Amino acid sequence: MENTFLDQVHGKLIISCQALEGEPLHSSFIMARMARAAKMAGAPAIRANSVVDIQAIQDETGLPIIGIIKKDYPDSDVYITPTLKEMRQVAATGVEVVACQVTGQVRPNGEKLEEIIPQFRDEFPNTLLMADTGDLNDVKEANRLGFDIIGTTMHGYTPTTKGMNIADNDFAYLKDVLKIAEHPVIAEGKIDLPQKAKRVLELGVHALVVGGAITRPLEIANKFMDAIK
Numbered sequence: 743m744e745n746t747f748l749d750q751v752h753g754k755l756i757i758s759c760q761a762l763e764g765e766p767l768h769s770s771f772i773m774a775r776m777a778r779a780a781k782m783a784g785a786p787a788i789r790a791n792s793v794v795d796i797q798a799i800q801d802e803t804g805l806p807i808i809g810i811i812k813k814d815y816p817d818s819d820v821y822i823t824p825t826l827k828e829m830r831q832v833a834a835t836g837v838e839v840v841a842c843q844v845t846g847q848v849r850p851n852g853e854k855l856e857e858i859i860p861q862f863r864d865e866f867p868n869t870l871l872m873a874d875t876g877d878l879n880d881v882k883e884a885n886r887l888g889f890d891i892i893g894t895t896m897h898g899y900t901p902t903t904k905g906m907n908i909a910d911n912d913f914a915y916l917k918d919v920l921k922i923a924e925h926p927v928i929a930e931g932k933i934d935l936p937q938k939a940k941r942v943l944e945l946g947v948h949a950l951v952v953g954g955a956i957t958r959p960l961e962i963a964n965k966f967m968d969a970i971k
């Protein structure tokens with residue numbers, strides 16, 4: 743069957759429903775209910791972490807999914823779907839897109855993206871690949887490796903971008919990404935206001951992902967608390 747994900751999400755807001763161990767909503771039941779709310783609001787797709795959450799959200803909503811597995815390895819700072827093993831586990835759920843970190847950092851077990859991407863393509867020819875990038879070098883690397891989607895997910899979270907925010911200077915960084923990306927760009931990371939969502943679409947991204955500002959109540963409550971201190 744043809745993968746129509748990119749058509750389905752064009753110009754729209756994808757909602758990320760994630761709660762890691764240690765977060766108050768950590769539960770695939772709750773993530774499925776979050777995804778139900780996202781669907782009711784009109785989200786065309788969901789971003790989700792872990793096989794159990796992905797399966798619960800598929801059962802609950804039937805929506806297309808950008809799937810990831812966050813996993814820490816002792817020999818690497820790469821944690822979003824870091825190895826071929828997690829890529830296979832995510833793809834085996836039948837998700838439309840597997841996202842993995844592309845940040846120029848050493849990967850676990852000495853794996854190299856130029857080796858594991860072709861292997862993954864052989865095994866899952868119908869699954870799209872999204873690159874979770876941090877800076878413009880990562881975007882170039884994602885171009886070179888032939889990722890189907892370029893995401894800005896890691897901007898502000900890598901050694902070269904620490905402390906930066908995608909919204910700085912009216913999304914100056916995102917404008918640069920759009921100039922060099924050879925594949926559709928999905929804006930993701932710290933888009934925390936409706937006006938920012940509108941702005942990134944005006945700038946020409948293919949779609950955007952919002953997570954915490956919609957689905958992390960502790961993060962939302964803390965913002966209110968900080969504002970009244």
Ligand SMILES: CC(=O)N[C@H](C=O)[C@@H](O)[C@H](O)[C@H](O)COP(=O)(O)O
Nearest residue numbers: 758895899931932933952953954955
């Ligand atoms: C950096 C990292 O690990 N980002 C993760 C990637 O999946 C998630 O924790 C974020 O919630 C997601 O990217 C959406 O971003 P925001 O929650 O800022 O709207």
